[in-house]
Amino acid sequence: MTNDSYSSKIDIRARERALKILYEKFYDVLKDVSEGRPPKLVIKKRTLGNTIYDAERKLLLLGDATFERSLLDLREARKFMQTLLMAGIIYEALSNGEYPTIRDLYYRGKHTIRYRKLPTKSIGEENTWEEQAESDSVLRDIEVFSNVLREEMLILSKEKGKVVGDLKIRSGDDIIDLSKMGHGAYSIEPTPDLIDFVEVNAELVLVIEKDAVFQQLHRIGFWKKYRAILITSAGQPDRATRRFVRRLNEELGLPVYVISDSDPYGYYIYSVFKTGSITLSYESERLATPHARFLGVMMTDIFGSTKLGKKPYLTEEERRNFIIRAKERDIKRARELKEYPWFKSERWQIELNEFLDRKVKLEIEALAGKGLKFLADKYVPEKIEVGDWIE
Amino acid sequence: MAVVEESFKSISPAEFFYKNKEIAGFSNPARALYQTIRELVENSLDATENHGILPTVKVSIRELDVVPEGAYYEVVVEDNGVGIPPKYVPQAFAQLLFSSKYVLRQSRGMFGLGAKMAVLYAQITTGYPAEVIVAPIKSKHIYSFKLKIDIRENKPVILNFTTTSNILGKHGTTVRLITLGDWARSKQRIYEYIKRTAIIAPYAEILFRDPDSNYLLFERTIDKLPPPARETLPHPHGVDIETMKSILKSLADRPILESLVESFQGIGVMTAQRILAEAGIKQEKKSGELTDPEVEALVRVMRSFKDIKPPRADHLSYLGEEIIVAGLKKAFEPEFATAITRKPSVFEGHAFIVEVGIAYGGKVPVVEKPLVLRYANKIPLLYDEGSDVVFKVLDEKKGIDFKVYEIEFPSPLVILTHICSTKIPYRGVGKEAVADIPEIEEEVESALREALRELRSYILKKRKELEEIEKAVAIAKYIPEIANSLSKMYKVDPQEISVKLLELLNSRLKSFKIPSLSSVVV
Structure with missing residues (x-):
């Protein structure tokens, strides 16, 4: 943690907490892989259908409906990769004492995957994500999945208020x-x-x-x-x-x-x-x-x-x-x-x-x-x- | 219908044929050269495969002298067939004949009639005699003839005859003609004919030398022959007045009852009696004494007589699925080929068998409409395809809808159709298109649909496999990213994670495995 000496104590505590939670939450993925099970993440759905108005507390809350994001599911494979990519980047930023913005996260994760299309073997290219909307979306998934908000992971956004x-x-x-x-x-x-x-x-x-x-x-x-x-x-x-x-x-x-x-x-x-x-x-x-x-x-x-x-x-x-x-x-x-x-x-x-x-x-x-x-x-x-x- | 000579009896048609040479396909030098090759090659194939011999046919065309109408060409066709007995050679090549008795046999050529036309045409245009060399099986000698036709008398003229010793034990027939032709104008047609013939006869070895000294060798790729065509009697349902009159004339002294039993398949004494009773003809009446109205009544009753076995089909020489597939594979190296040989069926008293082959992918040209190779009695039909029964089945509006079979044009699809019968109902004198007889149309359609269903299964299976491959790649390409992220968080070896993830992915794949990550991720 390079910037420790100048970081505030509050930030240091926040980092340690976020690192611990992320480590624990994603550990199941590593365990699945090691034990030969298809890795998956169970995440609460962020859809209008799963948004519930709690009339008593007067709050809009996320419901309990979940979905599985598995690497072996063709429809979810790309998102699964993006989620893990984002988790890794955030984890690294926290470990290094950094304060990335959501734009930084987007740039840190964005690169091109070059692969061979089979059986033709022609080269295909695909970006890990195209637009920030994609990286923002998986960030929200990580917040929901780990129950740690981006602020708690010391991810900054533009100050507006x-x-x-x-x-x-x-x-x-x-x-x-x-x-x-x-x-x-x-x-x-x-x-x-x-x-x-x-x-x-x-x-x-x-x-x-x-x-x-x-x-x-x-x-x-x-x-x-x-x-x-x-x-x-x-x-x-x-x-x-x-x-x-x-x-x-x-x-x-x-x-x-x-x-x-x-x-x-x-x-x-x-x-x-x-x-x-x-x-x-x-x-x-x-x-x-x-x-x-x-x-x-x-x-x-x-x-x-x-x-x-x-x-x-x-x-x-x-x-x-x-x-x-x-x-x-x-x-x-x-x-x-x-x-x-x-x-x-x-x-x-x-x-x-x-x-x-x-x-x-x-x-x-x-x-x-x-x-x-x-x-x-x-x-x-x-x-x-x-x-x-x-x- | 092929006419087979039983006892040889000459009439005088040589002059008639000469004057009407376009009927036999000799209307101009280009057509004549093509027709000459065709007639000789077809005779060669009939002389081999019908007798259980795997054919080796050598065809050579050389240009000799250029003349205003074209050029003189030396045409040599050599086969390893049974070899015509020397005593029949003069008649077989230099006398136009009619037969004394009618039997039916499926064959390519017109039983030598075509070859005689080729000889006649050569003689008239160049003045050179035909040279025929024969060595029958196990013959100790090889016999060489130089022949001409006496057109007026319709008699063979033997100009030269020599005998040499058959030291090598060869058998077969070689015909050498010097004829007027036009290679430039017939080149494409002749090549097409040879190539198409090679497709349907993968059991034949064919060597072709053209006038430009190009050699084309079609190797034998299968050692199986089609069943030989055998002679059969006509079926009562297929008889016509002219045929009946000829039969009656040849058996003029015999009682009509005997003539019917002897000349037709499926007619025993009982059946003959019932037919004659129905036609109002006394069974003892001499065959030659029937009046025209009696012949007409007899034919009418026979054609519609119900209680009779359908025509026999065991005399037909079909190719069979194995040979068709071998032919298609040899010509197109397709990724998929299949063939269907239908059970025999009947039209107008004639048995016929329809066969269909299809080849897909590989070197099959990608076409907007299916490429169709039509054959009748193993002869390629090259022209006039629009009016053929096959094209009715393939009609874009009313015919088979290829989309049902998962085929979207342009597509690499070739269709081979073969119709074999003792009588091919050709449309017109060109003999290049089969008429759309409903029974034949139905069989062609059924065979084609059956073959297309197999193709469809193949395409679907392949598509499924392709989808799985695509899915596997779509997932595998992400594995290094995931391994990297996990290694950042848990300090594990990314290589190890990648291997495990790939194993996991492969264990879920049915038809395909990714050998290594490096085969997918660059």
Whole structure:
């Protein structure tokens, strides 16, 4: 382990744990081969059919259905090879004290297999994998198979999420004060589990889908005024941001409010924070924040609701200026959302029906456009105060 | 129908044949050279294999003098056959004859008629006599003749006759003609004929020397001969008025009852009595005294008479599956060849046997439509194939669908068909196509389907094996990757893991084993 002397102790411990688990999990393959049995891996299926919504825990979880990936099965042989190839690369990277990204893993494993086609003996060429989608896919299989997430194997990804607030953390061997980031913000590291919360002085977490709106709220000091930890996922949240939010909620007991665009894609981003995503359902247990609250932007914020006794935040004229006509794919997506079990609550059905009736959408920026002060000092605090969120 | 001379009795047809030479295939110098080769080669094969002798036939064509119509060629055909008895040689080669009695026998040639035409044509075009050298089996002498035909009198003229001692104990017949021909225009046809003949007669050794001094040797690849063709009497169902009249004329003094019993197969005294009763003819009546209406009635009753055995087929000379396969293998070195010889069947009172061979792969040319080699009584049929019964069976729209047999064209497929019978129902005078008689068509189709089913099984088996090989390679190529990964994780010897994985893979394969990883992974 060449870089040991400069690596943090937390990383070293994480490496040792991941190495041990991988060694044990793949040992059966070696045993099968030594004892003359066809080697195989039994892996949980990562399909929509094997994605289960646990209504009680409000989580999207991976079901128990499994499949066998055997070398001697022609349909699975290539994937079997790729899985072993990936396991070997990760194992080696962990042993060497490295921090590969998923792109690195892709390049490290990619090479050409040259073989003779029989009976013609003409030379065939095949790449171990063609696109990163292939190597990413087997990485997910290894996560599911070994029950170790990529962060725990010290595989890095691009940092996307940002955070500011009155919070001190330990990252590696350093203490960082997230209230002293100037105009910038702290990038949530790809291994948020290796962060320690040192000191907290906040009452709530506000997650903003849009980076630009996050910056605006940061610059006018929203987080100081309302004792908030301000986070942006800059679009679809990455795993680190989700895990970080989950830990704030779970370990510090802070309520989490999410603000996204008012359209099916925005609503789904919220649901990813809350219940997990379909493609990564095996991580929900660790990444999802079941108590996250959807603060807005709601359809009923735009149009009001007689049923809920709610007045609109926008005037007739503002609506005319700010709302955008929904596209065909937005409508199709909304219909899909309506059928997901975790959108089946009465409150969500009201929002989705309103969307499908009006066939319009609204971006968060439009609220900032009405006035940043409106957003920071009226819309957000008022909705939190009166409890106008969806659980 | 072949006409066999029993007692030799000459009429005067030489002039007639000369004037109508195109009927016999001698219409121009190119056709004549081809026809001459054909007639002589077919006589040679009949003179050998019908008598249990493995044929060795030497054919030579040399150009002598160029003339405006073509050139004079010396044609020599030599065989190791039984050898014609010297006393018959003049008539056999220089007198056109009709027979006195009708019997039937499957044969290639027209019983010497063709050879006589060749002699006649040579004599007329070049003026040279025919030279015939014969050595019958066990003959102490070799007899040489120089013969001409007296066309007007239809009599053989012996110009020269010599006898030499047969020291080497040879037997066979050699015919040497100097004839007008056109090699350039008949070359392709003659080569095709020789090659096709060699395919169907792998038991023959054939040496061919062409006028350009090219030698072509077809070696014998099988020592088995087809059963010899034997003579048989006509069957009542196949008789026609002309044949009947000839028979009655030759037996004019005999009672009609006796004539029927003697001249036809399947007719005993009882049956003859019933036939005559039905035709309203007194059984004692002399054969020569039947009136035309009586002959017509007799033929009508005989042709449709039910209570009679079907024609015998044991006199037919079929090739058999072994010889056909040997011929196809010799010519095409295919990866698969099979043949079907059907049981005898009957059309219009004539027994016939259909045989089909197919060869697939190897050196068989890849073709858009199956390559078809047609034969009738072991003679290759080279032309007019579109109107042949075989092509009706192969018709693209209504005929056999090859996809059913897993064959998608272009494909390396050759089909050989052989029809043997005492009467081949040719279409037209060219004798290059067999008419689509329903009974024959049905047999050709059944034989072909039977052979194609065997091919299909072979193709499916091979495909399965190929699939297994592909599967084995698809998996084996990953073995080094897996061994490497396991060695990274567990510090094991990758070589050892590879060997174990290959063993494991091989143990699951049925038709194929990968000898070593290095034979797959480069």
